[in-house]
Amino acid sequence: MLRRNLLGISAACLAAPRAAAAGSRIQRVEIVRWKAGKSAADHLEIEAGGGRIGVFGPLGWGLPKLLAEDMAKLREHLLGKDALDRRVEFESLWKAFYAGKELSAYAAATDPLTGQNIEGTTRGGRHSPTGLRIMALSAVDNALWDLRGKIIGRPVYRITGGTQNRRRLDVYSRVGEGKDLGEARRQARERWEKGQKKQKWYFVFGPKDGKDGLKANLELVRVLREELPEATLMFDNHSMRFEIGVDWVVELGKQMAQYRPFWLEEPTAPEDTEGYARIKGETGLIIAAGEHHYTRFQIQRLLDRKCLDWVQSDPDWCGGISEWLRIAEMVSKHRGVKVVPHCDNFMTNVQCVASQPVSLCPMVEYNDAQTEQKMSYRTRVLRPVNEVIDTPAEPGLGPDLDRAKLEKL
Known part of the structure; x- marks a missing residue:
């Protein structure tokens, strides 16, 4: 053979x-x-x-x-x-x-x-x-x-060379920022009732915001856990990825642990490998990252320090599907570490995840508003139902451009 x-x-x-x-x-x-x-x-x-x-x-x-x-x-x-x-x-x-x-x-x-x-x-x-x-x-x-x-x-x-034939994939959903706690509570409940049991929310405060920012982030975690006791809640940020403030993040992580977050995502700047190691070691939280790390070589640094639990390399950003496959193979050799690509293009991510065993890639990330916009050029839009997406059967990446309805500029 x-x-x-x-x-x-x-x-x-x-x-x-x-x-x-x-x-x-x-x-x-x-x-x-x-x-x-x-x-x-x-x-x-x-x-x-x-x-x-x-x-x-x-x-x-x-x-x-x-x-x-x-x-x-x-x-x-x-x-x-x-x-x-x-x-x-x-x-x-x-x-x-x-x-x-x-x-x-x-x-x-x-x-x-x-x-x-x-x-x-x-x-x-x-x-x-x-x-x-x-x-x-x-x-x-x-x-x-x-x-x-x-x-x-x-x-x-x-056609990637794997043996997987995953016709359906589990999905988790990106929700949004929690600036208004009342609105966050309402939206979380509404999405839960629609079947979105796995939700990712965004912090808007980082180390530069000091104690007040830390308190505001914790309040978001508390309110969401209070509203959805059984939900899988992930927390990302639109601020910490641009800063290095490890002491602040460690304190945040220690205090939010009581609310059982599924993971803390991108808790420091992409090139802050030492910071990642400290945050993982001192908080014990599950850490997800990788969307802003390019190629397998940047991911390898985090794996070597054992400070990454979920690798989020994005095939649109890390080096294409070819490099993403190399990253997946590399991660498969690190026991317990899993891969879930960041969702820039839902079609690409679905193809990548479907090519891998569920033990390595258990789910795929979904951003409803972004996906609707990006796939508006296609013959159909991929939409999960009850956190499950049917893997597209169309040749290639999925639904093709709907040239009959498009105007070439």
Whole structure:
């Protein structure tokens, strides 16, 4: 039997590329702006023979501009290549674009493009300049996976090389910020009654807000637990990820433990590995993180320090589905650690989770408002019912662009 690597490529295929059939050769790479109703957004399209088009989007975070700037080089690297050759993926693209700038530098807390040491630093925003470059190539990788699925005629999760055939996935829901405790209580109850038993809420205060901010965060936890004694409650933040204030976070964690949070998410800045270790060690809480960590090399630092319980690497941000699969394989070797990708694009996440065993990836994150908006360009919207989503049967990533209703700008 041929040995297969984590992408499902046989050793023989890696050693000797097959001759590409005309129908799988890449013929077009383009950013297309589509209008759906009053909304418009850029999508990356990669087309092979027979009119089969791999699509990824809508694109945000300034990625259309980055991809447009590199379009000539991207076409040079992709046009004429066999879309079914899985060596044409994120990592090979990175090496072609940034020769000598090894992503493994992240393992030593070094930015691979700038060469600067980033341990213990803050970004001043969600993504670093290097991270945005990784996200741009992630979009290419994901579009390639969509194209492969359409050529083969199967959903992506059935062609990743795994043996899983998960037709239904458990879901947890992102709810929102708890600025108004009365409104938070009402919304939590309303969602509970609609079947959302697993809810993630956001803190809006961080270390810079001192004792008053800490108290406000704790009040949110208390009110939600009081309202929903049996719920699975996760807590994320829109503030702590931009700061380093470990003492403050440790105190928050110790005090919120009495309310049985399922996890505390991104309690400090992504590059604050030492802070993660302290927070995990001194609070004993379940820690989730990874959406703002790029590639497996940044995740490995947290795993080595045993301070991460749920890895949230986002296939749209970490290096595409190809790199996400590498991360999943790496995490599978760490007993008790699980993977649940952050939800930037629900379709991509569903395919990733469905490709893995439930013991490693028990559930998928869902953001209702964001998913409705992003999938408004598609033939249908994926909507879970009672915290369960049916895995899409369509070839590729899922429901395709509904070109009949879209206007090309």
